[in-house]
Amino acid sequence: MAGILKTVNGAFWSEYVWLPPNVTWKDVAPGSRQDIITTDYRHLYIPLPMALVLLTIRYCLEKYWFGPVGISLGIKNSRPKKAPNNPLLEKAFLSNHKQLKHKHIQGLAKQLDWSERQVERWLRLRRSQEKPTTLVKFTENAWRCLYYIFSFCYGIIILWDKPWFWNINECWNGYPFQSITNDTWWYYMFSLSFYWSLCVSQFFDNKRKDFWQMFVHHIATIILMSFSWVCNLVRIGTLVLVTHDCADIFLEVIYKKKINLINFIKSFLNLGG
Structure with missing residues (x-):
């Protein structure tokens, strides 16, 4: 059994599949070259404790900020009449x-x-x-929207002076011998920790009809990001992240109750001050 697993693992991580010709995994291993700082697969464990920090921040924001903002906008937190015990x-x-x-x-x-x-x-x-109350839905949407705004703005700031942001061909020039900068390192860690936190929070939030579909989506996102990290495809990975973060902002803002965005921003800023 061990021999079969070793063969499958070797075939899966074949250098012929993942790396350019005449390049081995030893060539892109952490510390293999002094002039290039490559990604380290061991760093993929770091987002796990960071996800717990994000969950704590989310709890505080939903309870002490988003909740009061929603109530000030007239969003109801009441549940419908309970069914008689039977x-x-x-x-x-x-x-x-x-x-x-x-x-x-x-x-x-x-x-x-x-x-x-x-x-x-x-x-x-x-x-x-x-079903969750309207206020609960609002606070959850507000948390995700705030994160996507922060992530998108951070992505734009760190990528503005990067050559591959303006010329996609730079994502492949010199690959896989491309150094990772501190800001892109943090961008990946923040994004991975957020999706790990979504995987955990799904089991505590009110379950939706698309519970398992979203869970599979989050796991698939983590797997894709992890593969891009291991293979040092961080440049193209950052472009994908910033594109998705931009789209997700609008998905969260389009709230089914069609709350007036101007009134929301005014109440949000007033309570924040």
């Missing part, structure tokens, strides 16, 4: 993650001596209890 319907609700079929509803109505409409009303109230 063990039979509760068991049926928990055992069926999707909407109950009509035959099942008929059976429940007969057992309870209720009308089908009463059963449907109870199930509707019970489903509404699982």
Whole structure:
């Protein structure tokens, strides 16, 4: 078994696949050349504790800043009326993650001596209890939006004087013997820590319908960033990051309640001051 794993690992990390001709992994190993500072795969562990710091910052901002801002904008934090306690319907609700079929509803109505409409009303109230409040959605959106704004601005600042920001061909000139600067190092670490924090926070936040889709998306992002880091493809990686951060800002700003952005900014600044 160990021999098979070694063969698979060797085939996966083949220099023929990942590196240019006549270049080996030893040539791009950390410290292999004094004139070039390459990426170090051991640094991929650093974003894990940083993710815990981001989760702490998020908790404080949502509780002491975004929450009050949302309330000042008139966003409700109240939940709908709770469904009356009913063990039979509760068991049926928990055992069926999707909407109950009509035959099942008929059976429940007969057992309870209720009308089908009463059963449907109870199930509707019970489903509404699982949904997060509007204020919770707002605070989550505000946190992600703030991060993407910060990340995008930081990316623009550090890339402004980089040659590959203006000429994409510079991403490949001299590859893989390209030094990584301190600012791009931090850009990668911040981004990786943010996506690790999203993976963790998903299990504590109110679950959405696209829970697993988003979880797979975050894991895929981490894997792609890790591969680009190991292969020293940081230049093209930074361009991808800044492009996605820019788009994600607008995705978070487009709030389903269509809150007036000007009023939001005014309240945000007033509370911040």
